[in-house]
Amino acid sequence: xxxxxxxxxxxxxxxxxxxxxxxxxxxxxxxxxxxxxxxxxxxxxxxxxxxxxxxxxxxxxxxxxxxxxxxxxxxxxxxxxxxxxxxxxxxxxxxxxxxxxxxxxxxxxxxxxxxxxxxxxxxxxxxxxxxxxxxxxxxxxxxxxxxxxxxxxxxxxxxxxxxxxxxxxxxxxxxxxxxxxxxxxxxxxxx
Amino acid sequence: xxxxxxxxxxxxxxxxxxxxxxxxxxxxxxxxxxxxxxxxxxxxxxxxxxxxxxxxxxxxxxxxxxxxxxxxxxxxxxxxxxxxxxxxxxxxxxxxxxxxxxxxxxxxxx
Numbered sequence: 001x002x003x004x005x006x007x008x009x010x011x012x013x014x015x016x017x018x019x020x021x022x023x024x025x026x027x028x029x030x031x032x033x034x035x036x037x038x039x040x041x042x043x044x045x046x047x048x049x050x051x052x053x054x055x056x057x058x059x060x061x062x063x064x065x066x067x068x069x070x071x072x073x074x075x076x077x078x079x080x081x082x083x084x085x086x087x088x089x090x091x092x093x094x095x096x097x098x099x100x101x102x103x104x105x106x107x108x109x110x111x112x113x114x115x116x117x118x119x120x121x122x123x124x125x126x127x128x129x130x131x132x133x134x135x136x137x138x139x140x141x142x143x144x145x146x147x148x149x150x151x152x153x154x155x156x157x158x159x160x161x162x163x164x165x166x167x168x169x170x171x172x173x174x175x176x177x178x179x180x181x182x183x184x185x186x187x188x189x190x191x
Numbered sequence: 192x193x194x195x196x197x198x199x200x201x202x203x204x205x206x207x208x209x210x211x212x213x214x215x216x217x218x219x220x221x222x223x224x225x226x227x228x229x230x231x232x233x234x235x236x237x238x239x240x241x242x243x244x245x246x247x248x249x250x251x252x253x254x255x256x257x258x259x260x261x262x263x264x265x266x267x268x269x270x271x272x273x274x275x276x277x278x279x280x281x282x283x284x285x286x287x288x289x290x291x292x293x294x295x296x297x298x299x300x301x
Contacts, residue, residue, distance in 0.1 A: 137228035146218035184222050
């Protein structure tokens, strides 16, 4: 029994030494708001400004960074698709850049998922998206979307927890982005 | 065993991570409007502005469902006409008419 416990004690932390992958989900539009003045919108590809290529990290019991989590899809492309889906879900019509009333561009500054080690394990996900909205009539507005999500992962961290965190973060981001964009665009009904 | 237990407890105590509670709020900003859009061109308002500039006294009535919307719309109309050389003489909020609000803008040549 003692050998088994020792072996388990040695093997369990070893899980934190292998890299993992994070699936960024293709979520359905949040449907939180509908545009009062639907316009044509072009979404430019979000530019990746993250300082590190990985999407997260694993830690051992002593809070040391021991392994990386890599996204299975390009995060900037994923955010671009998320913003586009939310806009169509709110009633806007997507159009080619240069032919739309409004253009949405952005920079992905941060997207990171990491465990917070304590008596139990929490998993925390951050996203920082800088949005820029311009219109043919001259509107130029910017906004920093910064969201932090934390969930209880229980006593131990599993690779699937990274996917769960990404899903919750995607839901938060989609809802925040579309409420924010509709609020701005409804302020200027004829752009 | 005691040593292991001690290390475990010390480890637990040193592993708390403090996250500033207001960090997300501080970094999640509202919209910064760096440039307002130009008002849309309106043939009827262009004609109205031309009449004022030509010396005619003019009143423009703006109607909207709510006072807030009427105020906002009146502000846009006023900005449009002023930009085209028709100075505002006065801004009068008329009595509520039906379910909506009517707002009167007076213009005259300087």
